[in-house]
Amino acid sequence: MTAPEVGIGLIGSGFMGRCHANAFNSVAGLFDLPARPRCEMLADATDEIAAAGAKALGFARATSDWQSLVNDPKVDIVAITAPNVFHEAMALAAIAAGKTVYCEKPLSTTAASALKMTEAAEAAGVVTLVGFNFLRNPMIQLAREIIAEGELGEITGFRGRHAENYMCDPDAPHSFRTVPEGGGAVADIGSHIVSMARYLLGPIVATCAVSETIHKSRPVKAGSTEREPVVVDDMTHALLRFETGIVGSIEANWAATGRTMDLSFEVTGTKGAIAFSQERMNELLLTQGSGATAGFTRIEAGPNHPPYGRFCPAAGHHLGFNDLKVIEVAQLISAHMNGDRCGPDFREALEVQKTIEAMQDSSASQAWTSI
Template identity: 30%
Template sequence: MKKSLNVGIVGYKFMGKAHSNAWKKAPLFFDVPSQPILKVACGRNQASLDEFARNWGWEETETDWQKLVSRPDIDIVDIALPQQLHYDVAIAAAKAGKHIFCEKPLAMNSQQAAEMLKVCQENNVVHYLNHNYRRLPAVQLAKKLIDDGKIGRIFHWRCAYQQDWIVDPNFPLTWQLRKETAQAGPQWDLNSHAVDLAHFLVGDIATVSALTTNFITERPIADESTSGNLSAQTKGDEKGPVTVEDAALMLVEFASGAVGSFEATRFASGRKNGLTFEIYGSEGSVTFDLERMNELRYFSRNDPEGEQGFRTILATDPTHAYMQHWWPAGHIIGYEHTFVHAVVDFLNAIDKQTTIEPNFADGLKTIQVLEAGLRSAESGQRVRMN
């Protein structure tokens, strides 16, 4: 394997920054098999792109993503774009033989996702979908406890992903609030993370029942020059319709027989990025709160009678996933570290010519559940997964 791999990133806003930081930090803390070179950053606005490239150390800039993807010196294409743009870039990158590091949710629908997966497989490229919460040490610990039988037979999954950034009715009609550019609201954006975690920790979902709702049906038109940001500005007094849901709730049956619930909303006042899950089993339970992301709460029914209770485990010891590469035990890590862990695992997968999870197959499976939820909400009927 090459001792260095040239990265081309498409997109330079929120996720572009998070990904850039990860490419830079990974070889500083981990023994990676290849040095990632921040070769080309791509975006539409040359002035903003130049500033981004200077700040993060990208060697070159490009405003045409097709030119970036076709460059023979680019080994990895990093797709840090909104989901409506993933399909075209990923298909072209895979056909050009580039390994792909892609933001979630994977695509606008399962048809796109299936085609993206197929083309990646046909061209034998490593494809990774960045559901970064899998790579939290505390979540990895939850997975280990489950795999080791410490939770036993799982009965219940309960998950909520809550934000509050559009509670104000004067917040503009950004791309995230329009079906043609976002496909759906929190069902797509937030529940994609939640469903991926459920697949990772509990298993496949067999049936879905859901409802969705809108609290605000029209909003001021956004200034397109700022609509990519959560701090977007309005263009004037004109308003347009909100065409995605504001909140989504799902009840599911897992193939294992467990049952679960999902809540995804952008109207939970006081919750900026609140993600929690609870898993209850025959031998014990685990609970997680992203706002306390270094901690996992664990209960064991096998503790002595009179001494049972939830314990808080600080997942910062060297025995916990990834932590031996960071700070001494007890020194917490943050949100940005999950991206570093993803880059490290991605580079190792390329070096070993193996798969990495979650990948586009996992992304397709997640989108199929999300689509089933939307169909259920529209029809009022339970949907069985194929």
């Protein structure tokens, strides 16, 4: 018997598009899936770009008309890696066509838009998935299990951060991220640590945040001498209150000199604690107990931490960023075939977006804000 195939329609062939394509090309050789992906069609801004992308990334057909892709009968899953402002229209069209929708984060530019997308998807009953791929790390899965199984005792605190340095340069130009619809650092990377906090510890119900625009103006485009003011944040610090009653704090910072991917957290409980940074994504630190030999243990990723073993049969060989996307795609295909939820769907991404907007509101009003 031949395994069925699912047709993939990919919108966008930039960095994230290539990352998706790589995952679709690799996943069948690594995972036992109920169906194998068939790279059916790629859409991009022009016919030329789309054709080149399709050739490079192994897609059978190319188009500059994303709507034809969305409605193509041989496309079963629509993967959206286009700029954020297009997410709503593309996703709604794909939902209307009954397709499974795999959308990059953030889900949309506003919580209101994200809500519309979520309600449409739920009404249509389609499978959705949003690309919070850092959650797919086997070490994060281990962290979640350690917490869920009570290995840390009762959870008492959370401290998190997502700090990178890609906007440190005051002459880095405006982009879709620095306009109000982009939402600034708190939306762009703050969403990762918020999704992580929710994944580990559940809903956040209130926040008090303070945001700062470090570089007050930026060139209108790369190399330009014309500058325009920046109205979004470069850095936000926020206090959090979780539904469980736990309090904590996070920082989002895209002008954090020296930090390339400090998506990090420490979760403290009455019996233990865990710590993690994406800067060392194949390690989780765990401490439990007391006594002369207690301390933080550096757990290294290995076959004991599924689905690491899909990539390598021995510990110490390390996964990379692109492997996380492969794991995500494996779960997407299973969910598509089985009709299951498979992690951060549109509803979850909406909740993240509401949390981010509450932080923005809180910073503006200088007061605690409920979510």
